[in-house]
Amino acid sequence: MQQIPLSEKLFHGAVSVEKAKDFMKPWRIPYNKKDFFYPNCISGQAEMPAGVRIKIRSNTQAITIGIVEAAELMEMDCVIDGTLVKTAYIPAGETMVSFDALTGQTKLIEIYLSQKVPVKVSGVWIDEGAAWERVDDTRLHWITYGSSITHCYYSDSPSQTWPALAAHKLDLNLTCLGYSGNCHLEPMVARMIRDLPADFISICAGINIVGGKTLSDRTFTPALIGFIQTIRDVHKNVPLVIISPIFHREREKAENEVGLSLEKVRREIRQVVDMLKRHGDQNIYYIDGLELFGEEFERYMPDGLHPNGEGDKIMAVRFQQLIESYVPISRIKT
Incomplete structure (x- = not known):
């Protein structure tokens, strides 16, 4: 050979x-x-x-x-x-x-x-x-940041994670920044995303912040604003999708010791996106995590938190549909 x-x-x-x-x-x-x-x-x-x-x-x-x-x-x-x-x-x-x-x-x-x-x-x-x-991959470059739900330990195999499947469906060049057990809006990750080439960026944050109690009802919103604005230092007009947490029954309504629940995090993420739009960011989009993977798909989460292999396939299809609905591909390609 x-x-x-x-x-x-x-x-x-x-x-x-x-x-x-x-x-x-x-x-x-x-x-x-x-x-x-x-x-x-x-x-x-x-x-x-x-x-x-x-x-x-x-x-x-x-x-x-x-x-x-x-x-x-x-x-x-x-x-x-x-x-x-x-x-x-x-x-x-x-x-x-x-x-x-x-x-x-x-x-x-x-x-x-x-x-x-x-x-x-x-x-x-x-x-x-x-x-x-x-091979030089000349497709549009998609960066996605998230937790274990984006890292996808429980997928059927490495090419069958939901980001890999969605990238194939949307014909995008994927860089996956899903970090299991993490995604706490780390400032160095925001700086890294800022400095990487990108045509499309998605962020799915909140589930580990609530579970780990790493940010509170006082600090979550400013941390999210700062994370987004750091990325916007360079990627000023790149389509940026902020996804709130998917369904997790245990943390939906009950506030943790620092005042956050998944329901509250979803409201705060939506408010941040709306506020940034009012201040002129017309290429930022909000996707409700319950639209991506809501209670109706709970049977595909054996541990109640992480989608299994079949769940990842569903998430890939749902992500494709939501992106094509909220962020037309023609906008990404301009």
């Missing part, structure tokens, strides 16, 4: 790529500033490559990805011309994963890395003599 030279240009959906002698590792924060993303690189979530994929165009009939020993079971997906053809289950200690029996035609190959486990890629190999080229 022939080895493809490792390059950060092979990785799509990463914010940065750590380069070592024997591997490259995608990150969802700037690796050279990782100490700023307190605590511990957003609680260790930023090194898990949700939404990150290796992408080439080739007529190879097999592709092999080398990895530094998997610390635990991980999954990777092989997607050909937008269609999932195989999910590989890679046991702890394994250093190679292969996808074969591919067609001999020239095709777009995307290898979605695990969204649950950090991945150090040590090499990429294709058939001897096969033609290949790196």
Whole structure:
């Protein structure tokens, strides 16, 4: 087999790529500033490559990805011309994963890395003599920020998270900033989004803020305003969607110790969006999380909080429908 030279240009959906002698590792924060993303690189979530994929165009009939020993079971997906053809289950200690029996035609190959486990890629190999080229993704760039509901630990596989499915349906180039257990309107994340290229941005915030009691009824609204305005320092006219929390029965009405419930957070998010519109931001949009994934879909949340694989598919379809209703694609593409 022939080895493809490792390059950060092979990785799509990463914010940065750590380069070592024997591997490259995608990150969802700037690796050279990782100490700023307190605590511990957003609680260790930023090194898990949700939404990150290796992408080439080739007529190879097999592709092999080398990895530094998997610390635990991980999954990777092989997607050909937008269609999932195989999910590989890679046991702890394994250093190679292969996808074969591919067609001999020239095709777009995307290898979605695990969204649950950090991945150090040590090499990429294709058939001897096969033609290949790196791919520049010229589609509009979508950045989505959120919690575990956006990170999608419980999806069927890495390419079947709701952001990955929605990006495919909307024909967008995805960067997923879903950080499980986090999404507390971290100022460094706002600065990072501000400094990344973006044609469309979505933010789904509130559920962990209520659950973790990290912001109160006094501090939530100003923190959200500041987060949005930091992004607007650069992305002044980019369509920006603010999504309130999806349904979670336990936290809907009961206020926590610092005065927030999900119902109250939804009202405050709506008020912030309306206020910013009054002050001239005509490209900011509000989506009620109950429209995205409301009580009628509770059966797809086995733990009452996180959508399962089928729930993610529903969320992807609902997100597509809501975006096409509230934020016409023609507005994103102008």
